[in-house]
Amino acid sequence: MKVALNESSLLEVPCDALILAVHPEVVSEAEGLLDSSLAGAISARRSADKLRTDRGEMTSFFPAESGGPDRITLVGTGENDLDGIGLRRLFAGAIRNLVSEGVRSVAADLTVPGFDGDTTAPITEGCFLGGYRFTGYKKDDDDPAALESLTLGFIDASSDVSSLEPAIERSRILAEATAAARDLGNEPGNVLTPSEFARRALKMSEELGLESESYDEEALEKMGMGALLGVARGSEEPAHVVKMEYDPGIEGAPTLVLIGKGLTFDSGGISIKSSQGMHEMKMDMGGAAAVFGAMMAIANLRPTQVRVIGYIGAVENMPDGRATKPGDVLTACDGTSVEVINTDAEGRLVVGDLVAHAVKTHDVDWIVDVATLTGAVMVALGNQAAGVISSDDGLFDAISRAGDRVGERYWRLPAYEEYREDLKSEIADIKNSGARYAGAITGGLFIGSFRGETPWAHLDIAGVAWTDKAGGLDPVGATGFGARTLAVLADTLSPVEAE
Ligand code: BES
Ligand code: MN
Numbered sequence: 001m002k003v004a005l006n007e008s009s010l011l012e013v014p015c016d017a018l019i020l021a022v023h024p025e026v027v028s029e030a031e032g033l034l035d036s037s038l039a040g041a042i043s044a045r046r047s048a049d050k051l052r053t054d055r056g057e058m059t060s061f062f063p064a065e066s067g068g069p070d071r072i073t074l075v076g077t078g079e080n081d082l083d084g085i086g087l088r089r090l091f092a093g094a095i096r097n098l099v100s101e102g103v104r105s106v107a108a109d110l111t112v113p114g115f116d117g118d119t120t121a122p123i124t125e126g127c128f129l130g131g132y133r134f135t136g137y138k139k140d141d142d143d144p145a146a147l148e149s150l151t152l153g154f155i156d157a158s159s160d161v162s163s164l165e166p167a168i169e170r171s172r173i174l175a176e177a178t179a180a181a182r183d184l185g186n187e188p189g190n191v192l193t194p195s196e197f198a199r200r201a202l203k204m205s206e207e208l209g210l211e212s213e214s215y216d217e218e219a220l221e222k223m224g225m226g227a228l229l230g231v232a233r234g235s236e237e238p239a240h241v242v243k244m245e246y247d248p249g250i251e252g253a254p255t256l257v258l259i260g261k262g263l264t265f266d267s268g269g270i271s272i273k274s275s276q277g278m279h280e281m282k283m284d285m286g287g288a289a290a291v292f293g294a295m296m297a298i299a300n301l302r303p304t305q306v307r308v309i310g311y312i313g314a315v316e317n318m319p320d321g322r323a324t325k326p327g328d329v330l331t332a333c334d335g336t337s338v339e340v341i342n343t344d345a346e347g348r349l350v351v352g353d354l355v356a357h358a359v360k361t362h363d364v365d366w367i368v369d370v371a372t373l374t375g376a377v378m379v380a381l382g383n384q385a386a387g388v389i390s391s392d393d394g395l396f397d398a399i400s401r402a403g404d405r406v407g408e409r410y411w412r413l414p415a416y417e418e419y420r421e422d423l424k425s426e427i428a429d430i431k432n433s434g435a436r437y438a439g440a441i442t443g444g445l446f447i448g449s450f451r452g453e454t455p456w457a458h459l460d461i462a463g464v465a466w467t468d469k470a471g472g473l474d475p476v477g478a479t480g481f482g483a484r485t486l487a488v489l490a491d492t493l494s495p496v497e498a499e
C-alpha cells in the first residue's frame with residue numbers, strides 16, 4: 001500500500017474517501033471547514049441531534065463538485081476517552097467498512113477531538129492494518145479488495161506536517177511487518193511448505209541486509225536436533241530452520257533471540273486430529289510468521305542497542321509409516337531425552353530444540369519464543385490475549401509494554417514449579433505432554449526446560465493468531481499477531497535491562 005503525507009488541504013486530494021473523526025460534543029476546526037465545504041450539512045445534523053458520533057458510527061456525504069474526495073466520511077469517537085489502541089481500532093474498522101464498499105484510496109485527517117496525544121502513529125497503523133486483504137487464489141481478478149493508497153494530513157492547510165514524517169514511516173514499517181506475517185499465515189500448506197518458508201525468509205533477509213543461514217535436514221542432523229527432526233519424520237516435506245541476524249554495529253550489544261514455531265501444517269501426526277477444523281492448522285506457523293515480520297521491521301527500524309537473532313523452525317507434522325509414534329523417545333541437541341506421549345504436542349519439540357540450540361551457540365541475554373502452542377490457552381484466555389510463561393519479570397514487563405504500544409495484549413500465566421511434575425517421564429528426562437489441566441502452562445514449561453539460566457519468555461499465540469470474524473485491527477484469517485510487539489521490544493530493550 002502507498003502511504004503519503006500531504007501538505008495542502010486534504011479537501012484538494014483526489015481520493016475515494018476522506019475520513020475525519022467526530023466527537024459527540026467537541027467540534028474540531030477541521031469539522032467546521034468540512035461543514036462549510038458541505039454547505040452546512042454537518043452542523044445541520046448536529047443541531048438536529050442526528051449526527052452519528054458513537055464509537056465507530058459512520059456517516060458519509062457525497063460532495064457535488066469533483067476533483068477532491070468522492071465521499072466524506074465522519075467516524076464517531078464516542079464519549080469515552082480513546083486510548084492509542086482504541087484509536088487504531090476505530091480507524092481500522094472504518095477502513096474495513098469503506099473497503100467493503102469499494103473504496104480503494106483514502107485520505108485521513110489526523111485531528112481527533114478528545115484524544116490526548118499524538119494521533120499520527122495510531123491512525124497510520126489503524127488505516128494500514130484495516131486496509132489489509134490477503135491476495136488470495138480466486139480467479140476473478142477484481143479481487144483482492146485491499147486499500148491501495150493512504151494519504152495522511154489535515155483538512156486545515158495551515159498545519160505543518162513535515163514533523164510527522166518519522167512517525168508515519170515507523171508506523172508503515174510496523175504495519176508492513178504485520179501484513180507480511182498475515183500473508184504467510186494465510187498461505188495454504190501446499191504453497192507455504194517448510195522449504196518455501198525458508199526461501200521466503202532468506203529472500204527477505206537478503207533484500208533487507210540481514211545475515212542469514214538456512215539449515216536443511218542434513219545440517220539439523222549434525223546439529224543433533226533430534227526432537228525437531230522427530231516431528232518432521234512423517235512428512236514428505238523436509239524440515240528447514242532459518243537463522244536471521246540483525247547486527248546493530250556496536251561492540252558488546254546484548255543479544256535478543258526470537259524463536260518461532262513454524263508448523264506449516266499440523267495434522268497431529270500419528271495422534272491425528274479430528275477432521276473438524278483441521279484445515280485451520282495451516283496457521284500453525286503463526287509464531288514463525290511473527291518472527292519473520294519482526295525481523296523485517298527490525299532490519300528497517302535499525303535499533304541501536306541490541307543484536308537480534310531470529311529463528312524460524314519450519315516443519316510439517318504428518319502421519320506416515322516412518323512417522324514418530326506415541327511412546328518413541330527423541331533426543332534434543334542438548335542431550336535431553338524426550339518421551340513422546342502425544343505426537344500432536346509437536347510445537348514444543350520444535351521450539352524446545354531451537355531454544356537449546358540458541359543457548360548452546362550464542363551468548364544470549366534474552367530468549368523469546370512465539371508459538372501457536374496449545375488449545376488450552378484458548379480455553380483460558382479466548383482470543384483477546386496471548387498467554388505468557390516467563391522466567392523473568394523485567395522481560396515480561398518489556399513485552400507487555402511493547403504490546404500496549406501496538407495494541408497486542410499479553411497475559412502472564414503462573415509457572416509454579418509444581419506444574420513440572422506433570423512432565424516427568426518414567427523412562428526419559430521429560431515427556432512432551434502432561435495431564436489434562438493447565439495445558440498452556442505445562443506446554444510453556446516444557447520449552448522453558450531447555451533455556452538453562454537464560455532469561456526467557458514464551459508467548460502462546462494459539463488464540464490470537466487466527467480469527468474467523470473481522471474485528472479490532474484484524475481481517476478474517478491470519479492476524480499477524482506478535483510481529484509488531486517483537487519489533488518494538490527489540491527497539492526498546494536496552495543493555496541496562498540485560499544486567
Ligand atoms: N497447533 C496445536 C495448538 C493449536 C490449537 C493452535 C488450536 C491453534 C489452534 C498444537 O500443536 C496442539 O496440537 N496442541 C495440543 C497439545 C496436547 C496434545 C498436549 C492441544 O492443544 O491439544
Ligand atoms: Mn499439534
Ligand code: ZN
Nearest residue numbers: 263266284347
Ligand atoms: Zn501445532
